[in-house]
Amino acid sequence: METRFHPPRQSRSQETLHRILDAAERVLAEKSFEEATLAEIMERAGVTVGAFYRRFPDKNALIHHIDERFFTELYARASEVLDEERWRGQSLRRVIEGFALAAVTVYRTRRGVLRSLFLRMRTDPVILATAQRANEQFVSRLCALASERHDEVGHPDPDLAVPLGYTIFLGALRETTVFAEAWPAASALSDEALAAELARTFSGYLALAAES
Amino acid sequence: METRFHPPRQSRSQETLHRILDAAERVLAEKSFEEATLAEIMERAGVTVGAFYRRFPDKNALIHHIDERFFTELYARASEVLDEERWRGQSLRRVIEGFALAAVTVYRTRRGVLRSLFLRMRTDPVILATAQRANEQFVSRLCALASERHDEVGHPDPDLAVPLGYTIFLGALRETTVFAEAWPAASALSDEALAAELARTFSGYLALAAES
DNA sequence: TGTACATCAGTGAACGCGCGTTCACTGATGTAC
């Protein structure tokens, strides 16, 4: 918990590190972080457990590393998608459609990692904090985009509706992508179709004006 | 895993059983089932670990017992709320409002247990199955109520929209109640206010006609 | 361009702790006569 991640100094170990993270993500697609043992992950990575401890102070540091990497990537993507310039002159409905499609795509593509992170988040404050930071960013972006288009919003209280709508959207997104095994209706849809339904939800909640 | 739950034969042990379940629910409000140790739960219950093994075959049986008890109760409640007679002559919008309020109330009141069950569900197929069975029931009830009012539904594909809308609703409900620690906007709302927003989401998604 | 040395990467086995599970035992409750 104390010592930080120790970056590799030789090129071969760079590759080993990559193999470890890769194996970890593959194992985490199948089971929770608590269920996954270091022995199993390292076996898949083709190294011994000792090799792991050369890089990481403890087991927790592994998922924190994965977490950080993932959210950095997510943040970059979301920044692009929610860029103000990109949506200049477009309706809020279109913005939400674009956001929904990007979100569904990422959530489905990286389902394994997300699943583990979401579960772990409920126990590990570090991961929760990372996620919260990202969400705050996304919400404030959405608020900015919405306030430029406030005349489109039919919901009586837009200052509540955008953050809460985002929360609702996110819960719905998780349920229909990452934890979709229980929901055949959601699993059957293509990315585009599911994104359309989720966007419809968000737009419906905000009571956006119909497309002109 | 093999031997079933062993019911008590003396009245004093009925009470002990109650104390164990009660203590378990209290501990599970604070930590996940994996984090909670039998020693801790039994200490809170004021009995020794041996007493636990007189009733239960193993640790898993404890959460399965809690799970079964909870879903039985939930099922009974939901049957009342979704009763066709109760809503005769009322709009689908009203039905959804009623359902949402009942759901928010239960989810917030029994937050601790729900939290543990939802987390455990992702690893334990038995609990997942229980939840799925309940959801199927609720969805078919909702479908029945909706099909009697199909002229109110503006969504182009009602057969998709009711089940998927339920999934979306449930994801949103979880996020805004059980896992609300990350969402100040949701936590600040009263049961009635939050239920209204969730009902608005569901109705908005189905594109229900405005109240006449 | 080669040699000596320091540092880094990775091995493999042992360690040890936490926690679920077991078990021999004591005490309490109920039943038969």
Add this chain to the structure above:
DNA sequence: TGTACATCAGTGAACGCGCGTTCACTGATGTAC
């Protein structure tokens, strides 16, 4: 209403397994001259 016996409830300590963590060691890579 009491006594004898069987069964049940609960105790408390020991057990043992799984898994995270450590460590002495070997081999590989890079650096200085």
